[in-house]
Amino acid sequence: MKLFKTIDAMQKWSLQEKRDGKRISFVPTMGALHEGHLSLIREAKKHGDVVVLSIYVNPAQFGPNEDLQNYPKTLDADLDHAKKLFVDATFLPTDDMIYPDGYQTYINVENMTKNLCGASRPEHFRGVTTVVAKLFNIVMPDSAIFGEKDFQQLVTIKRMVKDLNMPVEIIGHPIVREPDGVAMSSRNKYLSDEERVAARSLNQSLEFANEMIDAGETDIKKILLKVKERIKSESISKVDYINLVNANTLEDLKEFRRPALLAIAAVIGKTRLIDNHLFE
């Protein structure tokens, strides 16, 4: 596996691969790779001749009181995983490269970033779209794979790519869950045993809502109330939001209509977790 630590080296390699007629499939990550990321890499293999992974904890997508300083870093293990899955190249940029002195250009997808996570993390998606656009310019992928756990991130990136005519196919990959149903996340490492039990209630409440909807319930207030009751637990410090939204625009639904997304964010202990269920 090639390891690139400069933008120039990464771009040169990608350009050569493209000149050789290879399709590049890209998995951008912030490291601390878990089975969810590995499934994105496996998916990437289906969409390209070569797979590029990036590992970069992007400061622009963390708010002032978020976990940037404590974000888990497991570089050696990450590179082992990448090698085992035959990733062709891994890109490891630094903050100085991505945001050099004088940096002042940001990308903002305006509407769909205001609801859900955008309401409590106002700068987050601007940081995500900016870094993803930069990584696309550096890696020059033909396709890029993003997990559906971060559904708002996925649709926001799709919107950016469409609005800015970027020649990249964005592929969403279903949520990967732990055996107890908790959606895989690098932040699960922070959970105590008690908090882990509370974390399970997120998925359980989504499943419960799914059953209600399957049984014909369409009253959104009733569905959201039942979900709220299910995730009440002493270890949940704050339910940030529980919303049923249009899965394309992410606007709140007034009446249930597919495609819909039931999305939850909750702070468990000090850890903020998100989960969702897509009604296609």
Ligand code: PAF
């Ligand atoms: O989903 C993530 O890990 C990050 O938001 C991403 C897409 C790598 C951008 O920093």
